[in-house]
Amino acid sequence: xxxxxxxLKRNNQKTQQKFYKKFSMLLFRVAYRYVSNEQDxxxxxxxxxxxxxxxxxxxxxxxxAMLVAWMKRIIVNExxxxxxxxxxxxxxxxxxxEVLQNGYNTDNNLAAEDYYRxxxxxxxxxxxxxxxxxxxxxxxNEIACKLGIEESSSRVYLMRARKSLQESLSTKPNYHEQ
Numbered sequence: 001x002x003x004x005x006x007x008l009k010r011n012n013q014k015t016q017q018k019f020y021k022k023f024s025m026l027l028f029r030v031a032y033r034y035v036s037n038e039q040d041x042x043x044x045x046x047x048x049x050x051x052x053x054x055x056x057x058x059x060x061x062x063x064x065a066m067l068v069a070w071m072k073r074i075i076v077n078e079x080x081x082x083x084x085x086x087x088x089x090x091x092x093x094x095x096x097x098e099v100l101q102n103g104y105n106t107d108n109n110l111a112a113e114d115y116y117r118x119x120x121x122x123x124x125x126x127x128x129x130x131x132x133x134x135x136x137x138x139x140x141n142e143i144a145c146k147l148g149i150e151e152s153s154s155r156v157y158l159m160r161a162r163k164s165l166q167e168s169l170s171t172k173p174n175y176h177e178q
Contacts (some may be wrong), residue, residue, distance in 0.1 A: 005061045008053065017071060026068070027075045033131050034079035036120050043108055044082060048075040080146050083128055118168050126161035133158050 008016035022158070031041040031048070051074050059070055061108055119127060132138040133154075140158070144151040 001064055001067070005056065005059070005067075008056045009146055011145070013054070018051055021069070022026045023071060024049070027071060030072050031079050032122075033135070034076070034128050035082060036124065036127065040082055041079075044078045045076060048078045052076070070135075076132070077146070081127070083124060083147060085092055086124075118165055121168070123163055126157055126164060129154055129157035130161035130165075 004015055004019060008019060027048060028045050030042055031044040032038065035041050035044065048071070052071055055074075059067070061067060119130060122130060129143055129146070132143045133140070138146070140151045140154040142153040143149075147154070
């Protein structure tokens with residue numbers, strides 16, 4: 001991989017094509033988690049690769065996991081840019097106290113694909129905050145900065161996403177057979 005990075009830093013087009021083929025599906029899945037639209041996800045991946053190739057000279061290769069993490073961060077940032085342009089977010093002042101108080105039973109016998117579909121069915125604003133917090137590991141402060149909202153709004157979006165997912169689990173839909 002070190003040789004590949006060296007070739008990418010030299011703008012070798014054949015290496016760029018191979019690199020794109022190797023990582024495009026992985027990065028597409030990351031983008032799709034946020035936009036839930038194949039056309040937007042493909043566009044995000046293409047713009048992301050342009051930025052990856054444009055900034056590869058700034059990246060110091062240590063291992064493939066670090067490279068993948070760096071590329072995922074570029075894709076997530078690009079997805080957030082797309083979502084911000086669509087004005088999906090507003091600041092929320094009131095916390096829905098019902099979300100805090102209700103307890104739900106969950107069915108842990110669902111396949112990973114079922115959970116993925118449940119997350120994909122969330123509204124964009126809830127899905128994005130949930131992905132950033134629960135999957136990417138961002139703090140509410142970081143999410144607020146990235147989305148241009150208040151930190152408390154990030155918390156409310158996350159609570160609403162969790163409530164929606166818990167409700168989906170309590171009704172026990174069979175996503176796997178869809």
